Amino acid sequence: xxxxxxxxxxxxxxxxxxxxxxxxxxxxxxxxxxxxxxxxxxxxxxxxxxxxxxxxxxxxxxxxxxxxxxxxxxxxxxxxxxxxxxxxxxxxxxxxxxxxxxxxxxxxxxxxxxxxxxxxxxxxxxxxxxxxxxxxxxxxxxxxxxxxxxxxxxxxxxxxxxxxxxxxxxxxxxxxxxxxxxxxxxxxxxxxxxxxxxxxxxxxxxxxxxxxxxxxxxxxxxxxxxxxxxxxxxxxxxxxxxxxxxxxxxxxxxxxxxxxxxxxxxxxxxxxxxxxxxxxxxxxxxxxxxxxxxxxxxxxxxxxxxxxxxxxxxxxxxxxxxxxxxxxxxxxxxxxxxxxxxxxxxxxxxxxxxxxxxxxxx
Amino acid sequence: xxxxxxxxxxxxxxxxxxxxxxxxxxxxxxxxxxxxxxxxxxxxxxxxxxxxxxxxxxxxxxxxxxxxxxxxxx
Numbered sequence: 412x413x414x415x416x417x418x419x420x421x422x423x424x425x426x427x428x429x430x431x432x433x434x435x436x437x438x439x440x441x442x443x444x445x446x447x448x449x450x451x452x453x454x455x456x457x458x459x460x461x462x463x464x465x466x467x468x469x470x471x472x473x474x475x476x477x478x479x480x481x482x483x484x485x486x487x488x489x490x491x492x493x494x495x496x497x498x499x500x501x502x503x504x505x506x507x508x509x510x511x512x513x514x515x516x517x518x519x520x521x522x523x524x525x526x527x528x529x530x531x532x533x534x535x536x537x538x539x540x541x542x543x544x545x546x547x548x549x550x551x552x553x554x555x556x557x558x559x560x561x562x563x564x565x566x567x568x569x570x571x572x573x574x575x576x577x578x579x580x581x582x583x584x585x586x587x588x589x590x591x592x593x594x595x596x597x598x599x600x601x602x603x604x605x606x607x608x609x610x611x612x613x614x615x616x617x618x619x620x621x622x623x624x625x626x627x628x629x630x631x632x633x634x635x636x637x638x639x640x641x642x643x644x645x646x647x648x649x650x651x652x653x654x655x656x657x658x659x660x661x662x663x664x665x666x667x668x669x670x671x672x673x674x675x676x677x678x679x680x681x682x683x684x685x686x687x688x689x690x691x692x693x694x695x696x697x698x699x700x701x702x703x704x705x706x707x708x709x710x711x712x713x714x715x716x717x718x719x720x721x722x723x724x725x726x727x728x729x730x731x732x733x734x735x736x737x738x739x740x741x742x743x744x745x746x747x748x749x750x751x752x753x754x755x756x757x758x759x760x761x762x763x764x765x766x767x768x769x770x771x772x773x
Numbered sequence: 774x775x776x777x778x779x780x781x782x783x784x785x786x787x788x789x790x791x792x793x794x795x796x797x798x799x800x801x802x803x804x805x806x807x808x809x810x811x812x813x814x815x816x817x818x819x820x821x822x823x824x825x826x827x828x829x830x831x832x833x834x835x836x837x838x839x840x841x842x843x844x845x846x847x
Contacts, residue, residue, distance in 0.1 A: 418815055492811045494836065499784065554786060562782030565809070565836045632812050637785065644786060645793070645820060703784045719784075 417630035420652055426627040427653030431660030433620050434527050437475070439668050440612035444679025445531040447661075448475055448624075449524035450706035451515035451695075452680075454724070455731035455740075456608050457581065460600050463728065464735035467595065468606025472585045474614050476710065477578040478621015483629035483714025484575045485622070490630070495571030497718025500560035503764060504702055504719050508726020509733065510757035511698035511706065516731065516740040517691030517750045518542070519681055521706045522635035522699075525692065526654065528681065530661035532673035538685045542692030547639040549693070550700020553765035554644065558701070560768060563719060571716030574724065585614070607680050629715055634708035636699040680743065687746045687754070694757045701764055775803035780813060781837055788813040789820045792842070796824050801844045809837030 416422045434447030446452055452469075459470030487493040515521050518539045520528060525543060528536035588598030595604050603609040611617065627633070631653065638650035665671040675683045682688070699705050702723050704712060709727075712720035734740040739753040778795050780788035788808050795804055804826075806817050814837075818828045821842045830841040 490811075494810060496782070496809070499782070554790065559783065559787050563784065563809075564782060632815070640786060645789065645823075647820070647823065649819065703786075 417627060420649060423631040423633060423650065423653035424656040426631040426633050427656030428660040429627060430624055431530065431657040432664050433624065435661050435664040435668055435670055437612045437617065437620060438670060440616060441610055442612050443607040443610040445528040445533055446524055446607065446680055447527055449520050450476065450710065451512055451521035451727065452524060454512070454706070454727050455516060458728045458731040459608060462601055463732035466735040468603050469608040470601040470603045471608045471611055472581055472600060474617035475621040477582050478618045479625040479707065479710045480575055480578040480714040482622035482625020483711040486626040486629040487715035493571060493716045495566050495568050495716040495718070496563040497566050497570055498564040499562060499719050500768070501719055501722045503560055503768065504723045505726040506760065507698045507702040507764070508723040509730035510760055511695050511702070512727040512730030513734050513739050513753050513757055514691045514694030514698060516734045517746060517754055518688050518695065519741050523707055526635065526658050527661055528678070530658050531665050532671045533678040533681055534673070534675040535678060535681050535683050535685070535688050538688045539692040542689035543696040544639050546693040546696020547636055547700045548643055549697050551640055551644045553701065557770040558765050558768060559770065566718065570718050573718065574713035574721040625711060625714060628707065629711045634705050636696065636705040637708065640700055682741050682743055682745045684745050687751065690754050694754050694761065697758065697761045701761060775805050778804060778806045781807045781809045785812060785816060789816050792817050793820055793824065796821065796826060801846050804842045806840045806842065807834060807837060808840065814838045814840060
């Protein structure tokens with residue numbers, strides 16, 4: 412029943428709506444403003460928690476991310492869809508992950524957060540989403556011209572377990588070294604004492620919500636990049652219907668919770684430099700399109716055994732470290748000192764990948 | 774002897790692109806599409822049906838699926 416239902420149009424609408432309800436609730440329970448869930452921001456916080464960057468305001472081992480992977484793993488096993496696979500140009504996927512994260516952190520959010528920012532009244536999100544669509548559109552041009560990263564191969568079951576095991580390891584670390592009030596470090600883990608990294612829902616709730624969403628998203632193939640790509644490439648609105656459901660339900664829940672504040676200036680964890688909101692998401696969208704999934708989808712794929720998606724996720728975490736160590740990430744004050752240069756380089760790298768990696772599959 | 778589109782090991786949206794290219798080329802007839810994930814199986818089936826083709830059979834093949842698509846001359 413679930414197997415069939417969640418793969419249907421109503422299934423994906425349900426999953427989108429559930430994400431749209433749970434995300435603002437997580438915000439109410441402690442997560443940062445318009446950031447009930449943000450895959451890019453949360454992976455960045457994880458990079459901070461393990462000390463890959465030392466930006467003191469964004470360090471926390473986000474249990475939602477752990478839950479996404481584990482929920483997807485459970486769903487994949489229950490429905491016999493766990494397929495260990497890898498080998499489709501992993502190094503390229505790693506690089507795409509790095510620049511996807513850099514682009515997302517110039518805008519300050521992944522596509523999920525762009526949608527949640529929109530549902531919270533942040534007008535800058537519209538600019539970011541237009542940039543995302545532009546990046547995905549460029550990606551579809553490459554796809555039409557034969558771009559692809561080659562075939563994957565079936566591999567050892569344990570290869571597919573790498574990302575779930577990394578996430579389980581993160582969870583164990585969090586339980587061994589729990590947050591200590593007012594301390595920025597517990598054992599080997601860093602914990603923000605102020606800023607977005609210090610704002611979080613209770614661990615247990617975060618991980619349960621993560622597992623529920625991971626389960627549903629694996630079943631329904633929820634993907635924000637895919638939604639735009641399929642619309643542009645095939646005029647299909649299957650995935651898009653889930654995205655629209657997410658925005659509508661998050662908007663309604665935000666209204667009920669008093670979390671809807673329309674405007675451009677002074678929005679939570681956001682800046683209003685429109686050109687760079689647009690360009691940052693263009694870079695991110697192009698990188699997602701070339702890699703075949705938005706950051707959330709990459710986590711769910713990693714949970715169902717896709718080793719290449721695992722590499723992309725690790726690329727994003729490393730990209731977050733670069734973004735904060737090199738001053739590429741934006742802050743509410745605006746873009747970082749080297750953010751603009753990083754976006755330009757990132758787009759050039761993506762174009763290089765798009766132009767040079769074509770048809771070798773037939 | 775029907776035409777085979779081998780999309781095994783390819784990630785989205787390649788299986789759908791290859792299938793639609795073949796559908797546009799043939800206009801009618803029978804196509805067998807090889808895919809290796811459930812996501813690709815669903816996407817290829819959905820795309821073919823949107824073009825007026827019928828999914829006549831889906832069976833396990835290797836580590837994935839073989840999807841049979843058909844469109845009669847109109």
